[in-house]
Amino acid sequence: MHIEKEKIGIFDSGVGGLTVVKELMSLLPNKPLIYFGDTARTPYGTKSAETIIQYAIEDTEFLIKHGATVIVIACHSVASVATETLKKRFTLPIFEVISPSRELAIKTTKNKNIGLIGTRATVNSNVYNREIAQIAPDIKLFSQPCPLLVPLVEEGWLKSRETRMIIRKYLRPLRDVAIDTLILGCTHYPLLKRVISEIAGKKISIIDPSKEVARDVFEHLKNNGIDNSDLVNIHESQSRFYLSDVSPTTEKIATNFLGRKISIEKAIA
Amino acid sequence: MHIEKEKIGIFDSGVGGLTVVKELMSLLPNKPLIYFGDTARTPYGTKSAETIIQYAIEDTEFLIKHGATVIVIACHSVASVATETLKKRFTLPIFEVISPSRELAIKTTKNKNIGLIGTRATVNSNVYNREIAQIAPDIKLFSQPCPLLVPLVEEGWLKSRETRMIIRKYLRPLRDVAIDTLILGCTHYPLLKRVISEIAGKKISIIDPSKEVARDVFEHLKNNGIDNSDLVNIHESQSRFYLSDVSPTTEKIATNFLGRKISIEKAIA
Numbered sequence: 242m243h244i245e246k247e248k249i250g251i252f253d254s255g256v257g258g259l260t261v262v263k264e265l266m267s268l269l270p271n272k273p274l275i276y277f278g279d280t281a282r283t284p285y286g287t288k289s290a291e292t293i294i295q296y297a298i299e300d301t302e303f304l305i306k307h308g309a310t311v312i313v314i315a316c317h318s319v320a321s322v323a324t325e326t327l328k329k330r331f332t333l334p335i336f337e338v339i340s341p342s343r344e345l346a347i348k349t350t351k352n353k354n355i356g357l358i359g360t361r362a363t364v365n366s367n368v369y370n371r372e373i374a375q376i377a378p379d380i381k382l383f384s385q386p387c388p389l390l391v392p393l394v395e396e397g398w399l400k401s402r403e404t405r406m407i408i409r410k411y412l413r414p415l416r417d418v419a420i421d422t423l424i425l426g427c428t429h430y431p432l433l434k435r436v437i438s439e440i441a442g443k444k445i446s447i448i449d450p451s452k453e454v455a456r457d458v459f460e461h462l463k464n465n466g467i468d469n470s471d472l473v474n475i476h477e478s479q480s481r482f483y484l485s486d487v488s489p490t491t492e493k494i495a496t497n498f499l500g501r502k503i504s505i506e507k508a509i510a
Numbered sequence: 511m512h513i514e515k516e517k518i519g520i521f522d523s524g525v526g527g528l529t530v531v532k533e534l535m536s537l538l539p540n541k542p543l544i545y546f547g548d549t550a551r552t553p554y555g556t557k558s559a560e561t562i563i564q565y566a567i568e569d570t571e572f573l574i575k576h577g578a579t580v581i582v583i584a585c586h587s588v589a590s591v592a593t594e595t596l597k598k599r600f601t602l603p604i605f606e607v608i609s610p611s612r613e614l615a616i617k618t619t620k621n622k623n624i625g626l627i628g629t630r631a632t633v634n635s636n637v638y639n640r641e642i643a644q645i646a647p648d649i650k651l652f653s654q655p656c657p658l659l660v661p662l663v664e665e666g667w668l669k670s671r672e673t674r675m676i677i678r679k680y681l682r683p684l685r686d687v688a689i690d691t692l693i694l695g696c697t698h699y700p701l702l703k704r705v706i707s708e709i710a711g712k713k714i715s716i717i718d719p720s721k722e723v724a725r726d727v728f729e730h731l732k733n734n735g736i737d738n739s740d741l742v743n744i745h746e747s748q749s750r751f752y753l754s755d756v757s758p759t760t761e762k763i764a765t766n767f768l769g770r771k772i773s774i775e776k777a778i779a
Contacts, residue, residue, distance in 0.1 A: 280557070281551070281557060282550070283556075287549075287552075287664075287759060287760070288550060288755045288757065289756060292550050292755045361759055388661060388664070389658070389661050389662065389665060391661075392657060392658050392660075395556075396657055396658060402675070403672060403675050403679065406671070406672050407672050410672065486557045486558055487558060488556065488557065488558045490556060490630060491556075
């Protein structure tokens with residue numbers, strides 16, 4: 242009986258969270274999803290914490306109203322400034338992209354130098370630094386804001402010469418301090434994973450938070466006795482995708498992110 | 511008596527419209543300004559026409575409520591899709607960045623090949639094409655969307671190697687068709703004017719809509735018998751700047767745009 246009732250609600254400031262959706266669909270083919278991307282107010286990354294928290298509350302309420310029983314914050318900017326507020330305000334289980342990737346980074350690093358790339362909001366929030374300092378005070382975290390990567394991904398310039406140059410410029414200070422582990426602190430970045438990995442070099446392990454949060458949700462359902470073993474894929478018929486602004490560009494980007502065309506509905510949180 | 515009452519209201523999706531403010535301050539030192547930048551919902555350029563029109567109405571109402579007697583649409587995305595709706599809905603004089611620069615471009619071109627660079631929304635709206643086709647059907651307009659230029663300006667990478675490469679890539683198709691006039695169809699681009707001009711080459715005349723709309727407002731006031739001759743600069747004491755989201759980054763960008771520090775207040779339209 243449980244299986245039918247579980248509905249995973251995912252939200253993001255835009256279409257980036259679809260990289261999380263992709264991982265969830267592959268791990269949990271039999272759990273319907275509901276996605277909300279706030280494309281009318283995207284990006285959140287350049288906005289103040291106060292504004293981001295307000296939007297995150299509205300986004301969560303939208304997903305709950307549409308039947309979500311589990312919430313996934315698929316946006317680093319939100320996860321870094323609004324997780325505590327959301328967990329206090331709402332009683333359903335809330336997952337986010339930061340904690341699982343932070344834990345994996347701590348386990349992975351050997352030389353104790355971890356790198357983080359993300360939007361300015363994520364980097365400035367210091368959320369990774371703070372928590373790593375508490376759990377593993379001997380580990381150093383080096384952060385680099387990369388505000389140009391989101392527009393480069395949305396342009397579809399995934400392998401262009403300009404994109405490579407910009408990634409090289411962003412990664413240089415991290416390579417200079419000899420990080421051995423790199424967290425992709427933004428849901429857009431998995432689309433650049435191959436190029437980032439090439440430029441970073443073989444010695445640097447790449448951590449993809451979209452994969453890690455999906456694993457977290459999978460484990461949670463399993464630990465609560467919810468059957469994940471039914472491999473009948475219900476996403477095409479039962480999963481729903483809402484964006485607060487729909488344009489031909491966002492539809493094209495969404496298709497790029499998921500690797501297939503989806504039906505998008507317009508809704509405001 | 512007129513002088514005291516005139517208040518120029520300017521709005522934009524973010525801080526880009528400050529390039530228009532800069533020109534207005536220099537042409538009209540004795541006319542107080544009120545600026546609204548919708549940084550909480552920026553950018554408009556990637557959003558649908560329907561959403562942009564709704565935001566533009568709210569922004570205009572905000573300026574009127576704060577005493578504006580003249581409205582300047584300092585945003586190409588808004589000007590290209592919402593001007594008609596705003597002119598129908600509001601009775602006060604409304605100016606925008608597109609018409610005066612389009613007229614100047616038509617006057618300037620000799621070989622009848624005009625180029626336009628802007629956000630995707632501005633280019634897709636076809637507003638320049640449509641009107642040029644009506645006024646001067648023998649002129650050809652070649653458009654190039656340049657969605658990476660806004661984030662590059664906001665990053666402050668005004669002269670970097672990466673920025674030059676990207677501008678070169680964007681301008682290549684326009685140079686291939688031998689344009690002799692180029693409209694900077696986005697209020698962020700004046701900050702890149704020197705680099706764009708260098709890459710475009712001496713044979714291409716650059717049209718800066720921020721300058722042109724400011725001239726339009728100046729002429730309107732003069733033609734209505736309003737004295738512009740008093741050169742006492744009142745902007746420091748009487749002009750006001752509102753943004754819907756304020757962060758250290760937006761404050762820094764605003765300072766870059768105006769060339770001096772301003773006091774920013776937070777307000778929602």
